[in-house]
Amino acid sequence: MSRITVSTLQQMKDAGEKISTITAYDASFARQFDNAGIHAILIGDSLGMVLQGESDTLPVSVDDICYHTRCVRNGVNNTLVLSDLPFMSYATPEQTYANAAKLMQAGANMVKLEGGAWLYETVRGLVDRSVPVCGHLGLTPQSVNVFGGFKVQGRNSKKAEEMIDHAKGLEAAGIQLLVLECIPTELAKAITDAVSIPVIGIGAGNVTDGQILVMHDALGISYGKVPKFSRNFLAETGNIEDAIKLYIKDVNSGTFPAPEHGFS
Ligand code: KIV
Numbered sequence: 001m002s003r004i005t006v007s008t009l010q011q012m013k014d015a016g017e018k019i020s021t022i023t024a025y026d027a028s029f030a031r032q033f034d035n036a037g038i039h040a041i042l043i044g045d046s047l048g049m050v051l052q053g054e055s056d057t058l059p060v061s062v063d064d065i066c067y068h069t070r071c072v073r074n075g076v077n078n079t080l081v082l083s084d085l086p087f088m089s090y091a092t093p094e095q096t097y098a099n100a101a102k103l104m105q106a107g108a109n110m111v112k113l114e115g116g117a118w119l120y121e122t123v124r125g126l127v128d129r130s131v132p133v134c135g136h137l138g139l140t141p142q143s144v145n146v147f148g149g150f151k152v153q154g155r156n157s158k159k160a161e162e163m164i165d166h167a168k169g170l171e172a173a174g175i176q177l178l179v180l181e182c183i184p185t186e187l188a189k190a191i192t193d194a195v196s197i198p199v200i201g202i203g204a205g206n207v208t209d210g211q212i213l214v215m216h217d218a219l220g221i222s223y224g225k226v227p228k229f230s231r232n233f234l235a236e237t238g239n240i241e242d243a244i245k246l247y248i249k250d251v252n253s254g255t256f257p258a259p260e261h262g263f264s
Pocket residue numbers: 023042043044045046047084179181202212213214
């Protein structure tokens with residue numbers, strides 16, 4: 001496999017090939033995921049929950065993400081490395097540019113931020129400064145206090161229309177990848193059809209251009225409640241590399257996620 005870039009992901013969407021991505025936070029797991037052929041690794045602020053044991057992602061700092069980005073970068077050869085800008089690290093343009101620079105210098109190929117219309121200018125500024133950007137809509141965990149919990153988003157038609165508009169607006173601003181989290185499958189399909197960039201889903205059905213899972217969920221090593229949209233691939237295979245190969249295979253064939261993993 002050759003090195004995956006943002007252009008590779010776009011070519012995959014254009015060719016109708018599914019994109020498989022996962023989170024990782026250290027070199028050892030990242031190496032196994034890279035060997036298995038994963039297309040992108042996200043150093044997600046989910047690390048606040050799965051590594052640090054926090055109840056949400058808000059305590060995660062830019063330094064935390066930089067540290068884990070460097071660890072992952074040291075483990076991979078081909079996979080695209082995507083890093084989260086954590087809560088309140090992109091509230092102003094100057095802060096956004098400084099923090100995105102730290103993530104890129106730690107080894108990221110792209111940064112991800114959560115939100116809709118309020119980010120159009122921010123995305124333009126980053127893209128103008130040569131930072132590839134991934135958007136994130138739906139259940140954006142940094143907004144958990146606004147949502148009143150980790151709840152499926154976009155269930156009413158006004159919110160659904162608004163999300164489609166935000167996806168188009170973010171694309172026009174320059175994002176090159178979009179994550180949709182915990183939204184009805186029908187809405188995920190409408191958004192995927194409405195934009196030309198690759199869309200990857202988590203709890204958004206098998207209708208997007210690809211999938212992302214938190215590694216602890218995909219390997220069945222999370223403590224606490226296992227999300228409905230996840231599947232334990234390690235239980236089915238017995239070793240980590242084969243588990244990720246199975247995940248990629250089932251994303252590719254459209255058998256993962258199955259209807260029972262989605263929302264209506
Ligand atoms: O932080 C994270 O791991 C994420 C994924 C759930 C998409 O944002």
